[in-house]
Amino acid sequence: MSKATDELIARLSADVPKVAPGAVARRLALGLGLGGVVSTALMLVWLGPRPDLAQALSTPMFWMKFGYAAITGLILAALLGRLARPGARAGVLAGLAAAPFAVVAAMALARFALAPPQAQHDLLMGHTSMICPWRIATIGLPLLAGAVWAVRGLAPTRLVLAGLVAGGCAGAVGAAVYGFACDETSAPFLAIWYTLGMALVAALGAAAGTRLLRWR
Amino acid sequence: MLAGLAGEAEPYRRLLDELSRLLRAFYGRRCPPGLDAEDLVQETLIAVHSRRATYDPGQPFTAWAYAIARYKLIDALRRARLHLRAPAEEADALFSALDAAGGAEAAMAARDLERVMAVLPARTRDLIRETKIDGLSTREAAQRHGMTESAVKVAIHRGLKSLGGQYGGSDVEGD
Numbered sequence: 001m002s003k004a005t006d007e008l009i010a011r012l013s014a015d016v017p018k019v020a021p022g023a024v025a026r027r028l029a030l031g032l033g034l035g036g037v038v039s040t041a042l043m044l045v046w047l048g049p050r051p052d053l054a055q056a057l058s059t060p061m062f063w064m065k066f067g068y069a070a071i072t073g074l075i076l077a078a079l080l081g082r083l084a085r086p087g088a089r090a091g092v093l094a095g096l097a098a099a100p101f102a103v104v105a106a107m108a109l110a111r112f113a114l115a116p117p118q119a120q121h122d123l124l125m126g127h128t129s130m131i132c133p134w135r136i137a138t139i140g141l142p143l144l145a146g147a148v149w150a151v152r153g154l155a156p157t158r159l160v161l162a163g164l165v166a167g168g169c170a171g172a173v174g175a176a177v178y179g180f181a182c183d184e185t186s187a188p189f190l191a192i193w194y195t196l197g198m199a200l201v202a203a204l205g206a207a208a209g210t211r212l213l214r215w216r
Numbered sequence: 217m218l219a220g221l222a223g224e225a226e227p228y229r230r231l232l233d234e235l236s237r238l239l240r241a242f243y244g245r246r247c248p249p250g251l252d253a254e255d256l257v258q259e260t261l262i263a264v265h266s267r268r269a270t271y272d273p274g275q276p277f278t279a280w281a282y283a284i285a286r287y288k289l290i291d292a293l294r295r296a297r298l299h300l301r302a303p304a305e306e307a308d309a310l311f312s313a314l315d316a317a318g319g320a321e322a323a324m325a326a327r328d329l330e331r332v333m334a335v336l337p338a339r340t341r342d343l344i345r346e347t348k349i350d351g352l353s354t355r356e357a358a359q360r361h362g363m364t365e366s367a368v369k370v371a372i373h374r375g376l377k378s379l380g381g382q383y384g385g386s387d388v389e390g391d
Contacts, residue, residue, distance in 0.1 A: 002254050005254060005257055008261060008262070009229060009233055009236060009261065012232060012261065012265045013225050013226075013228045013229035016223050016225050016228050018223035019221045019223075023269035023270075024270055024272075085270045085271075085272055085275075086280050086283030086287065087275065087276075087281075087283030088272060088280075154267065155263070155270040155287075157283050215267075216259075
């Protein structure tokens with residue numbers, strides 16, 4: 001019908017290099033991996049690992065903290081992989097993404113309700129509540145950059161949502177990294193301040209999504 | 217598409233061919249005035265080609281391709297809205313571009329301009345031409361046509377605005 005379009009099709013199909021399967025997952029892994037290396041370096045240089053890390057590694061609370069952030073990050077990374085493909089459905093992953101938050105919130109509520117009243121304030125506020133979310137957000141930034149790089153090279157079609165999930169994923173992995181520097185151990189603290197740190201990066205991702213993730 | 221991912225040229229060409237027909241129908245129905253449907257078809261074909269790694273073989277091909285087509289339409293609208301925000305100023309800019317440009321470019325712009333202005337009433341057309349191109353002041357134009365100065369200004373403004381409305385998309389006036 002249109003000559004220019006026919007010529008374009010001829011040109012495009014003249015050179016069709018093979019595409020290896022798994023290209024989307026590889027690109028996301030590369031972006032988040034490189035971002036994670038920078039984030040970890042930032043955590044080590046800026047804050048340093050907590051001094052009692054060796055003992056902490058044998059406590060369940062350390063792994064609960066790490067697990068919360070890491071599992072959230074993994075689920076959101078999988079969801080991000082969907083959002084980077086045109087026409088793919090989020091499906092069960094969208095519901096699954098809420099699960100870690102629900103589990104930690106339930107644990108936090110139980111811990112808080114069972115604690116003696118004089119201990120409740122400390123459970124909630126710890127001693128770093130005012131700086132913890134900001135540190136998580138800062139450590140999450142290189143991860144967000146990595147995620148944005150990966151996703152904009154793919155084909156997101158819902159940019160704000162993709163930005164939100166990219167930010168949430170970066171925030172969650174950032175929180176997992178920050179867990180090695182932070183000695184807070186209460187579930188209520190985790191449920192509020194860690195989650196808030198992740199939410200900061202997610203909000204940034206959503207706000208910048210349309211601008212950062214646009215592709216042509 | 218599977219053949220395309222595997223690097224086979226001929227089936228891939230047939231696929232793009234077929235897709236271009238689907239896309240033409242898709243944009244034919246949805247493309248607003250001011251955007252070129254065939255441009256969108258081509259942009260989408262390029263995107264389908266360059267982003268084909270994001271196609272999941274377990275997924276219906278058309279769902280994937282139409283999602284890209286929709287994205288391209290939204291992206292084009294976003295861009296169009298950005299530079300058509302002020303249609304009257306746009307028309308003004310067209311006139312000053314005509315002033316500034318020389319030679320072939322000016323001739324082309326002049327031809328475009330004649331065609332564009334053909335929709336206006338004859339007197340408005342004259343007024344715009346005299347004030348914006350021949351360089352008459354509003355007062356001189358008013359004297360020449362036996363109008364008041366403010367009537368001239370209103371006529372010119374209305375003329376430019378209706379040009380803007382016609383070429384700047386339908387969302388300019390009314391809502």
